Amino acid sequence: MGLAAALVAAAVLASCSSPPKDEPLKVEGNLLTVDNRSNQDWSHVEIWLNSYYRITVATLAAHGRFTVSLDDFVASQGQRFDIHRMQLRDLRVDATLPDGSPMEMKKDFSASTLADAFKGVGGKR
Secondary structure (H helix, E strand, O other): OHHHHHHHHHHHHHHHOOOOOOOOEEEEOOEEEEEOOOOOOEEEEEEEEOOOEEEEEEEEOOOOEEEEEHHHOEOOOOOEOOOOOOOOOOEEEEEEOOOOOEEEEEEOOOOOOHHHHOOOOOOOO
16 A cells, blocks of 8 residues: 555655756756757867866857766766766756856756655654
């Protein structure tokens, strides 16, 4: 009975959630898309995964979009990010605006594992 109640609760929670927003930083499978929605070009763009893996882009034009495979991110010692073996916990974009001021954008990752869906449901085992 407890498992059935947990499954029903998880289904209700999933159906009540709002649809995903069209975000400026979007991860779909192994692809990352960075969407510059501003009216200003970004220069010296650095995109960071987990504060360790990085890729650079010279310029991202105003209202432009950049798409890259997560496999293209490299750490300082040459290690590549491997989506099949690593969890994406942090995503940040740093850039310079035309007036020289810094720009930073972060993506929030919410809990999305099955275990997280059942937290607080039922008792301890």
